[in-house]
Amino acid sequence: MTNTITTLETPKKNFDFIDSIRGIAMLGIVIEHSSAFWLLKYDSYSDKLIQAGYMQLFKFATIAFFLISGFLINHKFTEYTPLQYIRNRFKNTIGPWLFWIFIYLAISIGQRVFMFLKSGDSKNLPGDWYDATIGMFFRVIFHSNYWFILNFLICIAILLIFKKYIYKWVFGLILGFMSFFYSINLYYGWIPVEHTTALFGFVFYLWLGIFLNKNFAEVKHKLNKLSFTVIIIVNIVLFVLSTLETIHLMDLGMTDPFNTLRITNIFYSLGMFALLLKMGDMKGVQNTLNPRHTTFGIYLLHQILIDWILIEIVRPFNLDLNSISAVSVVGYSLLRFIFTYTLALLLAKLISKTKFKWSIGSR
Template sequence: MDIELKKEETPLKKNFDFVDTIRCISMIGIVFEHSASMWGIKYASQNDTWIQISTMQFWKFATIAFFLIAGFLINYKFTEYTPIQYLKRRFRNTIKPWLFWIAVLVILNLIHGAIIYLKGGKDLFGGNISAYFIEEFRYILFESSFWFILNFLICISILLVFKKYIYKLWFGLFWAIVSLIYSLNLYHEWFVTHHSAALFGFVFFLWLGVYLNRYYDRVMHIIYKVKWSWVLIINILFFLLSCAEVMYLMHHGSKDEYNTLRVSNILYSLSMFVLLLKMGSVKFIDKRLKPRTSTFGIYLIHQVLIIRLLPEIFKWNDWNTTTFTVIGNISYSIMRFLIVYSLSFILTRMILKTKQGWIVGG
């Protein structure tokens, strides 16, 4: 058994260098999306609206790509560990750091509220301490990016429970249909369209990553045979289709027009993933940005910086995004992204050098 495992581990290190590149690019997209200042802003000009949508849509492949690459990586873990062993490892490497940074954000919010109160502002707890903390945890768990860690773990647990069916096509088809139900819900609103309601919407992409790992050689043989020109054309077409769907949903009063599980965005995300697979490993990214050890820490820290640091740097009266031009908002979004990503990366690297590296998954 040990010999078999060693044989499986060797190709992972030799042939799958692209994993770190995709992981890093996906995280850049996720941080930019969360740092952007253009959410909910309405422009009178149709051209400005198209520029706004194009900017936001460009990175919308990142979340699905991240689930795909996560599924690709956990395939071997499913064969090496029992479900209980795997979940124990996940608790140590994922849940504990996740809970730590949630606690950090709650404490920082509490300090911020106390400062406002001492300056003569509103009552810190609004007269109800328990209601205050319930709302704090509700917001962090379901409204912020911390939700996707919980969602990710739920998706993994589902695959573990149905482990014996994981390589069955009908199993993947079932979860693809579940994802499409969320896509259709954007038009019919059978239930809430918020991302926290998409509890099972990302299981399919995790499964697809596992399936891709199993048939990696066959898939890459097909991808390498496809010309770059066709890959780029298909990506451009799906990108334009995604932008058009955002515009359509926007004009029809949708409250979640940029939802990741739009049909057009699923197609765009999958085509972008193919492009990234064909591109392969980027040595600069792997060596300088060290995504293998830094990605999880960046994800955990970036939301804390967005919620607590950025408002202190960019005071609202001086940085009113509703008065900016679309180009001004794009520039502002890039500035916010550079601050958040750079600080998240630096803090993660610094923490990893200490004995407390576990708080960023080290």
Template sequence: MQNTELVQEKKNFDFVDTIRCIAMIGIVFEHSVYSGTYIYDSFSLKHIVYISLIQLSKFGTISFFVLAGFLLGSKFVSYSSWQYFKRRLSTVFVPWLIWSSIFITVVLIQQYIVLKDKFDLAQLLPEKMKMAYLYTNYWFIINFLFCIGLLLIFKKFLYKWWLGAVFLLFSLTYSVNVYFEWFIPSHTTAIFGFVFYLWLGAILNKNWVYIEQKIKHVSYPVIIILFILSFVCSVLDSMNLINHQSSDPYNTLRISNILYSLITIILLLKIKNFGFIKYLKPRETTFGVYLIHYILITNLLPEIFRPFKLPLIQDMSLIGMLAYVCCRFIIVYGTTLLLIWGISKSRVKWIIGRT
């Protein structure tokens, strides 16, 4: 019986790592596509395709919290609260601090080259740190560790439905605020906005045998239809927010995107096995991709494409835009994997960490 449980646990880790890898591919693709919010004058076909490309990969963040919660639920059995949190600090926080510091340093070097004598480190450093930790992908780990800490505090009540209801209320408050903007709506500053999805992942882990059977009994046509409908609703939702000059029309916590993300997770859990993903070695590379890719997007890509003097993305043809964003993604993801491969062979392989 014990061996069966161990096999089942290993199997769970395998498919979770696979789906997290797919979610990270989506996040890199989203960052490779995004070139601004209000860059089109009207909802032309190019604009709608641009919105759709961003939305297609928008399931990544919520997926990461749900899947991290799934793994968290299994780890709670093996570690005390402090042991688990300490382990997260060494494998997640330290590598994140190193790479986010590299990002800030590179940005400051760029500013020094541009400003020269007008460069003021005392003024720019706090400004760039705020930008990095609140408005780039590096926001995630701050929020992630906060959410883990919150669950660890309430570890005794982790599987209580009332706790999930409280966390859901927090999340929905941010979701509704996307449309009314009572306070800054950016999902990157939604410090209480994602803890529900971490909790949901823990519940998924606890009831996995039952939930897995339910997912198996749902037909592919039903899930695919729901996926398409939720995707279309999310695109229309973003278009409506853009039309109303929202400050964050692609917000991850939009109600439409929450539904889209959860349906996408169900679809991925039903498929479960993606043979090609094993070649990407998801357990060893996924967190490293998160840490490194944004540095390449903001610093490498501009230098690669500068000599070609390409038009702005909004001025490209539809085919040109599609080719351009695909090239950006391939360059960033491929280069990131090469860097991770090189680092993993060195003595400092710990700097790419793992979630």
């Protein structure tokens, strides 16, 4: 097994469909992170509906990643202790992860120094170097897309510690209630509501992926009895409900109305995963995106492209997103996605052909 997101070794059985789901899920991750809707607040219901709908469409991606990760590592749980697993993950997962986090930090500090040298104005330098280095390091880990790896490893460690209970329904129910707690917490704020800090909210989906692997023949048999029409209709209903819950959270003034662990989004994510599972091996996705070998690279690169490349490209235009329609923001968000995803994909493919391929988890 290689890295946790992309190059997890696909079992020799016919599980190639996992690569298709992986590729589509990463598309969704980049669509979400490159969106221009994040900080916008609208008064009209129609604008809120457009904003919430755009953000919701691919919101299944994060939970889908945990599901496929659990699916693919099921057979490893009898082989490693938590420490052994983490040690085995360092070269192909933690190493590249830390490398690109430090690249992110270096660019941030370098940008400030450059602005100081260019303007001579000391306000461009960080007033607190600890906050600009160590402080930013922890912010990047817990409050950016880089949270996934740390969260994933914590989830893995929990399952390995309790591995003798992994195939017990009661254990799964306990994990499910932990996830449900975060769904309720969105409305009450007992603990921080951001899904990036919900370190124990995603263990259930890793466990569920393991369960799906163990019972795959039965799950596939039952799924085959359902028509595409039924699954699509169910997902449309769940999409609408998820969008409406997002708007409700907006109206309540919640800080993270797009939270992945909204109860409606949990069901939407499971519904979309079922649809993708039924669709099976999508050769077009695999041939075009080569997700097994590029997804981890896209994951590691795209936030840097958004925060340090895309922002400089659009800066001269002085765009005031509050002054344009929500429909226009959709168009602008799609352009941001196309730029970010295309460049990240090309860079991942390029890096995979060099001696630096280790930096994206490639062998």
